[in-house]
Amino acid sequence: MKNLNEDLKTGNIKQAYLLYGEEAYLKKQYRDRLTKAVLPEGDTVNYAHYEGKGINVPEIIDLAETMPFFAEKRLIVIEDSGLFKNADAKFADYIKSMPETVCFVFVESEVDKRSKMYKAVKDTGRVVELGRQDEKTLLLWLAGNIKREGRQIKQSTAEYMLSRTGTDMENLEREMEKLFSYTLGRNEITVADIDAICTTQITNKIFDMIEAVATRQQRKALDYYYDLLALKEPPMRILYLLARQFRLLLQVKDLMNQGADKSTIAKKAGLHPFVAGKYMQQSRSFTMRELKGIMEEAADTEEAVKTGRLSDTMSVELFIVKYSAPKK
Numbered sequence: 427m428k429n430l431n432e433d434l435k436t437g438n439i440k441q442a443y444l445l446y447g448e449e450a451y452l453k454k455q456y457r458d459r460l461t462k463a464v465l466p467e468g469d470t471v472n473y474a475h476y477e478g479k480g481i482n483v484p485e486i487i488d489l490a491e492t493m494p495f496f497a498e499k500r501l502i503v504i505e506d507s508g509l510f511k512n513a514d515a516k517f518a519d520y521i522k523s524m525p526e527t528v529c530f531v532f533v534e535s536e537v538d539k540r541s542k543m544y545k546a547v548k549d550t551g552r553v554v555e556l557g558r559q560d561e562k563t564l565l566l567w568l569a570g571n572i573k574r575e576g577r578q579i580k581q582s583t584a585e586y587m588l589s590r591t592g593t594d595m596e597n598l599e600r601e602m603e604k605l606f607s608y609t610l611g612r613n614e615i616t617v618a619d620i621d622a623i624c625t626t627q628i629t630n631k632i633f634d635m636i637e638a639v640a641t642r643q644q645r646k647a648l649d650y651y652y653d654l655l656a657l658k659e660p661p662m663r664i665l666y667l668l669a670r671q672f673r674l675l676l677q678v679k680d681l682m683n684q685g686a687d688k689s690t691i692a693k694k695a696g697l698h699p700f701v702a703g704k705y706m707q708q709s710r711s712f713t714m715r716e717l718k719g720i721m722e723e724a725a726d727t728e729e730a731v732k733t734g735r736l737s738d739t740m741s742v743e744l745f746i747v748k749y750s751a752p753k754k
Contacts, residue, residue, distance in 0.1 A: 430456060430554045439463050439529060442521055442551030444510065444544065446534040451595035452556040453533050457503065464501045464529050472500045479508045483517045490520070490528040503531045510537035510544050518542035521550055561585075561700035564593060568602070572615065575606050579615045587620050592627045593698045601625065628659065632667045633704070635746070636675070640711035644750040651746055661738040662731065665745065669724040676717040678702070679709040720749060 433439055443460060445453045465473055472494045476486065486502060494500040509517065510532070521530070521543070530551075537544055547553055559567070568584050579587075591601045601624045605615055608623040631650055638647035654664050674695060681691045692702035712720075727745050730736040736744070 427452075427554060427556065429552060433552065434459055434463055437463065440551035441524065441526065441528070442530040442532070442547045444532045444534065444537070444547045444551075444553045445556055446510070446532075446537045446554075447556040448535070448558050449556045449595055451599065452559075456554070456556065457505075457531055457533050460529075460531050461501060461503065464499055465497065469497060471495045472497045473503075474501070475503045475505075476507070477505045479506070481507055481509075483514050487517070487520050490524055490530075494527055498527070500528045501531065502528065503533070505533040506535065507532070508534075510534050510541050512541075515542055518546040521546040524550075558593060558698045559595065560698075561588065561593075561703075564588060564595070564598070564700070567595070568598065571599075571602055576613075577606070577609065577615055578613055583615065583617050583620070586617050587624065588700060589704070590620060590626050590630060591624050592630065593700055597627075628654070628657075629667065629671075632664070632671055633708075636668070636671055637708060639746065639750040640708060642750055642752045644747065644752070647746050647750040648743070651743065655739070661742045662728070665724060665727060665738075665742045668742075668745070669721065672717060672720050672724065674705060675709045675712065676714070676721065678705045679712065679714060679717060682706060682709065683714070723748070 430443070439460070445456055447453065461473070474486075474489055481504065486504070490500065490502060492500065518541075524530075530547075532543075532547065544553065565581065565584050565588070568587065569579065569581075572579050572584075587598075587601070591598060604623050605619055609615055609619055631654055635647050635650035635654075638644075638650060651664065655661070674697070677695050678691055678697075681694060686694070688699060688702050688706060691697070691706065692699040695702065695705070697705060709717075723745060727736075727741045731738045731741050
């Protein structure tokens, strides 16, 4: 990302860029910044956009060979094409020898680093992975956005916001816009503001429910369950999410027992480092045996519903009651 920012700062734009990774917000931001850097604002004649699998590669090559109209370059943006997983050899060869009058920006979620397209763009231009950002980066980004609006937020409050709304930057941006409107006329954004206006992700409610189960706060765990039912979440989806969270806790605890650090655990479990830290802390409330037992119970509960022995609402309630009951 540092090299990409340097390209944008100096205006030394490469002929091809591949932006890939999980963070959709950053991919869109850099796609738009590259577009502005290559073409004058409002130039739609020399801009082309393709999206989705099955795009016509010969058509794109023909367009790339066409001289730009009263401009130095023609920009072609291609998104979610799958070309970097199922490589087109002809396109990869073309990337290596394309004229200086064209610039390609590829935006993908997944890539195969062994593919010919990946290697061609890497050799010709720049490949940039835009993954989930760590807690420190997100806190700085939040603080910067809030400061630009002439507002203030304590670090502890910003950390609380991340814990409630998740770490997806697009979602965080939406939640900030809601906060700016809600706190109009006031300087500081508070925890109370976040509780009042921000949308808590369903997975965070599930996480809180598991926390209540771990600390044997049965009433609190059931209240979370009833809240989710009130939000029209189907009981079996709640059970699925509970089972998934416990499965992650089991995986995290197993990795911790092997001596893995937070960074390694985050990578192997597919978690954001900030979230991985929370899972590590929560997993300490359970033994491996308890977590395996809970997973087995979740499977038995699902079977009881499918065979008609229990209603879906009652079965999940009994599951929560069993594991949140005070230890004897």
